[in-house]
Amino acid sequence: MQRVSVLGSTGSIGQSTLDVLARHPKKYRVHALAARQSVDLLFEQCLAFRPVWAAVVDPIAAGKLEVKLQAADSNTQVLQGLAGLKQIAADDDVDTVVAAIVGAAGLEPTLSAVEAGKKVLLANKEALVMSGQLFTDAAKASGACILPVDSEHNAIFQCLPGEQSDLAVAGVSKILLTGSGGPFRTRAPESLHEVSPEEACAHPNWDMGKKISVDSATMMNKGLEFIEACWLFNANPEQIEILLHPQSIVHSMVQYNDGSVLAQLGQPDMRTPIAHCLAWPQRIFSGVEPLDFTQLGHLEFSAPDFTRFPCLRLAIEAARAGGDCPTALNAANEVAVEHFLQGGIRFTDIARVIEKVMTNWTRSEPKSLQAVLKADSEARKAAEIHIQTLHLHANRHTG
Ligand SMILES: NC(=O)c1ccc[n+]([C@@H]2O[C@H](COP(=O)([O-])OP(=O)(O)OC[C@H]3O[C@@H](n4cnc5c(N)ncnc54)[C@H](OP(=O)(O)O)[C@@H]3O)[C@@H](O)[C@H]2O)c1
Numbered sequence: 001m002q003r004v005s006v007l008g009s010t011g012s013i014g015q016s017t018l019d020v021l022a023r024h025p026k027k028y029r030v031h032a033l034a035a036r037q038s039v040d041l042l043f044e045q046c047l048a049f050r051p052v053w054a055a056v057v058d059p060i061a062a063g064k065l066e067v068k069l070q071a072a073d074s075n076t077q078v079l080q081g082l083a084g085l086k087q088i089a090a091d092d093d094v095d096t097v098v099a100a101i102v103g104a105a106g107l108e109p110t111l112s113a114v115e116a117g118k119k120v121l122l123a124n125k126e127a128l129v130m131s132g133q134l135f136t137d138a139a140k141a142s143g144a145c146i147l148p149v150d151s152e153h154n155a156i157f158q159c160l161p162g163e164q165s166d167l168a169v170a171g172v173s174k175i176l177l178t179g180s181g182g183p184f185r186t187r188a189p190e191s192l193h194e195v196s197p198e199e200a201c202a203h204p205n206w207d208m209g210k211k212i213s214v215d216s217a218t219m220m221n222k223g224l225e226f227i228e229a230c231w232l233f234n235a236n237p238e239q240i241e242i243l244l245h246p247q248s249i250v251h252s253m254v255q256y257n258d259g260s261v262l263a264q265l266g267q268p269d270m271r272t273p274i275a276h277c278l279a280w281p282q283r284i285f286s287g288v289e290p291l292d293f294t295q296l297g298h299l300e301f302s303a304p305d306f307t308r309f310p311c312l313r314l315a316i317e318a319a320r321a322g323g324d325c326p327t328a329l330n331a332a333n334e335v336a337v338e339h340f341l342q343g344g345i346r347f348t349d350i351a352r353v354i355e356k357v358m359t360n361w362t363r364s365e366p367k368s369l370q371a372v373l374k375a376d377s378e379a380r381k382a383a384e385i386h387i388q389t390l391h392l393h394a395n396r397h398t399g
Helices: 012-022 039-049 059-071 081-090 104-115 125-130 132-142 151-159 189-194 197-201 210-218 220-232 271-279 310-321 325-341 349-359 369-398
Strands: 002-007 028-035 053-056 077-080 096-099 119-122 145-148 172-179 240-244 250-256 261-265
Touching (some): 053 081, 059 081, 096 104, 104 119, 104 369, 151 220, 151 271, 210 220, 210 325, 220 240, 220 310, 325 349
16 A cells, blocks of 8 residues: 655646545555645545645645534644645655645655655656756655656656666667647737736646646746756756647657657546556556547647747756756746736746846856755846836836
8 A cells, every 4th residue: 555645635736646546545545635725625635535644834724624624523634834744745654745736835845755765756847947956866865766747757757768767878869848839839929918817827738727837838838847857867958859749649759769769648638647657667547538549630740939939948048057047947937927827917028037037147056955945036036026127117108
């Protein structure tokens, strides 16, 4: 019986994980669940899965959950704050931690799981993007097994030879990272400044949380995945090529020196990579319908347009620059996306804000978690300042 902690259980990945776990009660036991503030859903999950612990970041929400659980005679104990998240990530009684918190908030709990040598199912790409070297060193030191949940990285993982970690020695010539191109792949570029948060969140193929949906629309998501792939597969940026594939059926590919290309295909449903990681190296039923090749139609592939998607270019530049540049990029993106979702800036301002932060960024090599968090905080402040400047300009033009 594998005992599993799900960090971010109330989100899209968290709920898909619980859907898979519920299909295999004899193999998996939910040990702990965690969220920021979604008390009602977390309460339902606690009743359904009866975890030992439920961790809630927001103290008021934690108090509410405690009252509800007591009234329902539940034995689940409530923890609160970041300390609670770290506790359930590193708990001796846990075998597997699903890292499905969105954004930089997931870094510390995910690192706790890595340092404790857990099997870590990594959906929270931002954690690896922010702290790649630290994260990788911690995994080596503790022996933690990092399995990629992101569908593209999971596909690449499935297409690589398990026994060889050096891509060149394994005969790999290219990692082909595919992406749908999001909802604005063909929209007139001059109309992108009018995009509303609702339009940006309406992904044509995937049903996801708001932040990753906006990242998919700007293609920053593919950029973060590019950086994530460099760390996960010990690849340099020249070994990774991005391909647009609007149907999201081929989830990524690996090209070998002899001309062979291995691809992983499947429905655009995150339960497949989640089930793959949970059971690896075995396979379990995920609840996902098999592909019907007679109904697929044709599959298209093309090169991405970096003018239409400046965020993708900025992310690749940050990957090449290394050091704390990806940390700054990620922080600036999180701030800009949040402002866009709140209606504070335009869709096209997201790339502008990130570009400003990156242009003025002085690269350094973060050697500790404190250094990563400092870079994250400085880039956030710089992004906020650029957003204020945008507002001042807008007021001057309208005033
Ligand atoms: N969705 C996908 O298909 C998909 C695919 C590949 C990778 N990913 C990655 O998986 C991660 C999760 O994405 P998602 O789409 O599942 O996001 P989501 O639906 O927005 O869910 C986010 C989860 O994180 C929790 N959370 C948010 N802020 C937090 C904080 N400050 N501290 C602790 N918990 C916090 C939320 O709790 P509350 O509900 O209480 O706010 C929720 O449980 C992201 O890194 C994303 O890039 C997602």
